[in-house]
Amino acid sequence: MSKNNNSHEENTSSVLLHYHIFLAALKVLPLPINYEFRIYNDSKSSNWSYDSMLHKIPEEYDMVVADTTIWAPRAEYVDFSLPYSESGAVLVVKNKKPLNMWIFIKPLRWDLWLAIAVASILLGLVLCILERRAIEPNGMTYWFPIAFLV
Incomplete structure (x- = not known):
């Protein structure tokens, strides 16, 4: 657990939320787990940061229950669980792969595409047989399966 002296009110409520979520997750587990909570208080340092707290995980702690942001540099020295809440922050980057013209085929397997083509x-x-009986053929019905696939 973390304790920040700058904004005690906000951080305490945030830590309590993560604390209660952690306890609820422990109740769901089939086996009991022995654990001990220790408050991380680095009041000796004037420039307290989550990075300094996370650097101590391999040395002093097994895990941290806190509102920690998952960053690539932090992932080099600790492992993160899956996030259980949506932050709303996203990163938009340019796709370096060229666009594939046949990407629409990917959601379905080849045998399903074959079944769709045969059914069409x-x-x-x-329809061609039924149209021949009704009216004089003009040859346009033959294009229906191709137009249906497109």
Whole structure:
């Protein structure tokens, strides 16, 4: 647990939220886990930071229950669990891969695409046969399966 002397009110409520979420997660586990909470208080240092707290995890602590931001430099010396709340912050970067023209095929397997193509062709043939009986053929019905696939 962390304790920041600058904004005691805000940090205490934030830590309590994470503390209660951690306790609720422990109740769900099938096996009991022995744990001990220790408050991290680095009041000796004037420039307290989450980085200084996280650097002590491999040495002094097993884990931290806090509102810690997941950053790539921090991930070099600690492992993060999956976040359980949405921060709303996102990073937009340029995609270096070229756009694939056939990306729309990816959601479905090849056998499903084959079934769709066969069903479209059969549907076109059935419509062609039904149209021949009703009116004089003009050859436009043959394009229906191709237009359906596109």
